[in-house]
Amino acid sequence: MEEKVDSGAKRPPRKGAEVELSVEKLAFGGKAVARADGFVVFLDHAVPGDRVQARIVRRKSNFAEAHVLNVLSPSPGRCEPFCPHFGYCGGCLWQDIPYEEQLRWKRLHVLECLQHVAGVSEAKVEPAVPSPVTRYYRNKMEFTFAARRWLSSREIASEEVRYDRNFALGLHVRGFFDKVFNVETCFLESAQAVEILETVREWALRSGLPPYSLRAQEGFWRFLVIREGKRTGQTLLHLITTPREDCRQAVDALTDHLVQRFPGITTVVHSVSGKKAQVAVGDESRVVMGPGFIEEELGGLRFRISAHSFFQTNPLAAEGLYETVRRWAGFEGYETVWDLYCGTGSIALVVAPHVRQVVGFEVVEEAVQDAYVNCGLNGIENSLFRSGDLKDVIRAALAPGGFGGVPDVVITDPPRSGMHPHVVKAMLEAAPKTIIAVSCNPATLSRDLSILLERYAIEAIQPFDLFPHTPHIECVVKLTRR
Numbered sequence: 509m510e511e512k513v514d515s516g517a518k519r520p521p522r523k524g525a526e527v528e529l530s531v532e533k534l535a536f537g538g539k540a541v542a543r544a545d546g547f548v549v550f551l552d553h554a555v556p557g558d559r560v561q562a563r564i565v566r567r568k569s570n571f572a573e574a575h576v577l578n579v580l581s582p583s584p585g586r587c588e589p590f591c592p593h594f595g596y597c598g599g600c601l602w603q604d605i606p607y608e609e610q611l612r613w614k615r616l617h618v619l620e621c622l623q624h625v626a627g628v629s630e631a632k633v634e635p636a637v638p639s640p641v642t643r644y645y646r647n648k649m650e651f652t653f654a655a656r657r658w659l660s661s662r663e664i665a666s667e668e669v670r671y672d673r674n675f676a677l678g679l680h681v682r683g684f685f686d687k688v689f690n691v692e693t694c695f696l697e698s699a700q701a702v703e704i705l706e707t708v709r710e711w712a713l714r715s716g717l718p719p720y721s722l723r724a725q726e727g728f729w730r731f732l733v734i735r736e737g738k739r740t741g742q743t744l745l746h747l748i749t750t751p752r753e754d755c756r757q758a759v760d761a762l763t764d765h766l767v768q769r770f771p772g773i774t775t776v777v778h779s780v781s782g783k784k785a786q787v788a789v790g791d792e793s794r795v796v797m798g799p800g801f802i803e804e805e806l807g808g809l810r811f812r813i814s815a816h817s818f819f820q821t822n823p824l825a826a827e828g829l830y831e832t833v834r835r836w837a838g839f840e841g842y843e844t845v846w847d848l849y850c851g852t853g854s855i856a857l858v859v860a861p862h863v864r865q866v867v868g869f870e871v872v873e874e875a876v877q878d879a880y881v882n883c884g885l886n887g888i889e890n891s892l893f894r895s896g897d898l899k900d901v902i903r904a905a906l907a908p909g910g911f912g913g914v915p916d917v918v919i920t921d922p923p924r925s926g927m928h929p930h931v932v933k934a935m936l937e938a939a940p941k942t943i944i945a946v947s948c949n950p951a952t953l954s955r956d957l958s959i960l961l962e963r964y965a966i967e968a969i970q971p972f973d974l975f976p977h978t979p980h981i982e983c984v985v986k987l988t989r990r
Contacts, residue, residue, distance in 0.1 A: 520547040521564045521572060528580065531558040536617040536951065538601050538979030542574075549574050552683070553595075555605055557583025585609060590643075591695055596660060598682040599696060600977035611636040611973060614981040618950045618971050625954035626961065633969045639825040642976035646696045646821045647736050647804065650788045651705055653677050653712070653729040654688035655721035675719055677709040677732065685786070686722050701734045704745070704770055708732055711762050720750060722786060728752060730781060731788040735802060735813060738823055742774040742802035746815040748790050751780040763796045774798050777815040789816060801878070803885075807831065809857050810885045817875040818851035822974040829972045829984060830858045833944050836968060836986045837917050839863050846905075846915040846940070848898060848931065849922045853879030853891065855946075859919070860888045867912030868893040869901060899930040906938055919944045926952025932959045939963065943987040948974070950983055957985065965990055 521527050521544050529542035531554045540554035542562075548571040554560050559581035562574035589595075589603035602610050615636045622628040639645055657676035678691035690709065694702050712719070712729050720727035733746035745766065749755050759778045767773055775798025779790020793815060801814045807827050813819045820826035833855060837845075839862040847856040850868030852875050860866045860883075868891065870876050876895040883891050894901055894911050905911045918940045920927060926949065927935075935943065936959070943964060947953035957966070964987035972982045 520544065520567065521549075523564050523567050523572075525564045526561060526577070527564065527574070528559065528561055529574070531556050531560060531583070534613045534617075534979075536621060536979075544572070547572065551576050553601060554579070555583045555586050557585050592662075592693055593660075593679075593689070593691065596681050596689065597691075598680050599694075601682070601979060602977050607638070607642055607976065610976065611638055614973060614979070615971055617979075618969065618981060618983055621950035621954040622957070622969070625951060626958040628954075628957070628961070628966060631966060631969060633971065636971040636973050636981065637825075637828055639822060639973050639976050640828075641824060643695045644698050645824065645976065647738055647819070647823055648821050649694070649697045649701060649734050651677055651679065651691065651732045651734075652688050652786070653719035653727075653731065654686075655719045655724070655727055656686075656688075658684075658687040658689045660689065672713065675709075675713050677705065677712065677719070677729075697734060698736060700743070700770065700772060701736065704734060704743075704766065704773070705732065707766060707769060708747075708762065711765055715758055715762070717754075717758055725784055726750075728755070728758070733788050733815070735815075737802045737804040737813075739805040740803050741772065742804075743770075743772050744798075744802045744813070744815065745773060745776045746779065746788070747776070748779045748781055748788055751782055751792075755780060759796060767797060774802060775800055779815065806854060807858055809854075810882070811852055811854060811857075812878045812881045812885065813852060814874050814878050816872060817878050818872070820854065820974065825972060825974045826854070829946070829974070829982060830855055832970055832972075832984050833919060833946065834859050834862065836984070837919070837942055837944055839917070843916040844913050846912070846918045846938075848902075848918065848920040848927075850879060850893065851875050851921075853882050853893065855919055855921060856891050856893075857882055857886055857888055860891050863917075864890065865912070866891040867905070867915070869898050869905075870895055871897055899928040902931055902934045906934060914938060915940045917942045917944070919946065921946040922952075922956075924949040924952065927956050929959075932956055935960065936963055939989060941989050945985040945987065946982070947985075948980060948982050950981065953983060953985065957987075960987060963990055964988060 531540045540551040542549045550573045561578045564574050566573040619633045622631045654676040676688040681687040717728040720730045731748040735744040763776045776796040779793040781790045843863040845866045847868040850870045856866045856868045873895045876893045879893045967986040970984045974982045
């Protein structure tokens with residue numbers, strides 16, 4: 509029998525104990541925070557103001573983690589989730605929190621990270637800029653095939669649901685790398701994307717070819733990636749399978765079926781991957797149908813996006829972010845600008861008309877090729893791009909006569925892991941007058957800023973919400989050389 513512990517007890521609750529807790533706030537990363545007699549407890553999900561019954565699943569020396577069993581008294585600040593997959597999907601974790609409150613918590617999380625990680629006590633963080641749309645805002649979704657389908661309690665209880673437990677195509681259950689559920693509805697990409705997903709699932713199931721098993725490390729179907737041009741209406745499908753002799757025939761047949769049913773599909777790419785890592789990236793790729801890319805319009809510019817290229821997933825919200833980057837840099841026309849982690853050159857092309865030269869750095873060669881094409885599409889002639897691991901190529905760029913010259917302004921937009929320490933050190937050596945730091949992770953942003961603040965001062969901080977209904981927040985920081 510599990511022990512029940514009163515939250516007013518004089519000792520921290522033990523693992524397996526059940527406690528009643530009052531939720532105080534939301535922590536960075538999205539978990540809820542409560543206290544048991546002053547002992548901090550992180551909850552997998554709850555809303556500030558909730559009174560919940562929870563089970564302690566992990567206990568450390570100064571905090572515990574708990575799973576919410578029941579909401580005993582709901583917060584007056586709750587709202588009704590709009591997706592039937594809410595609660596177990598790893599996507600929109602904050603659907604039951606009003607959007608205005610989401611923005612408020614995201615700003616506070618940026619502020620807390622800057623204070624606790626970067627040691628910035630006087631940081632002025634502006635209110636988060638909301639996304640122009642809060643549903644169907646994503647232009648890219650990655651779906652996973654699995655050899656074992658996870659079923660919700662609703663599906664298990666329903667006698668009308670027909671299912672095959674040995675095949676799934678959808679998203680991961682929150683907190684599990686090996687559990688995938690069939691997506692029936694999604695408010696992230698578009699209604700057509702869900703229809704395409706369902707059609708691919710049905711066809712692949714009937715094909716007789718098995719989905720990839722993560723545990724057995726065998727099977728055929730691995731990933732489906734759907735990319736959309738929100739303003740152009742173009743759609744790219746990227747199918748990733750294991751390398752088999754019959755893989756071409758299967759994907760070609762599926763493509764024919766899809767194009768007949770969805771005329772809006774403008775291109776299909778097929779990649780093969782024999783790697784164990786569960787990432788939607790292929791070792792070799794071929795274009796099955798169409799040009800192999802889609803185009804998107806952003807800020808009056810046109811961009812080409814290939815299957816493996818990075819592009820902002822919320823382009824409508826990204827327009828305001830890019831305009832802030834350009835405005836805060838205060839360009840006068842003579843500057844050499846470095847665009848680190850430049851992707852397909854979206855930021856580079858926005859600032860290029862206002863400076864002497866832009867030099868972009870990107871690890872993905874395909875993205876660099878797209879960046880040059882994007883320059884041609886928009887008549888941009890003052891931009892150069894270099895592919896390679898940034899921590900390696902940035903040192904060569906700083907050498908006398910190096911690629912692109914010493915920068916006056918550096919714009920950096922790294923992945924969630926932040927910048928490599930060698931890159932941060934090289935930025936300090938380059939000593940540009942201005943650094944515009946863009947980040948989708950306030951924690952790693954603050955870590956990198958803690959080093960840059962040796963020679964730079966923070967001038968402005970602006971969060972942008974590019975990911976409504978999730979705990980994620982994008983942020984732009986302007987730094988000037990002391």
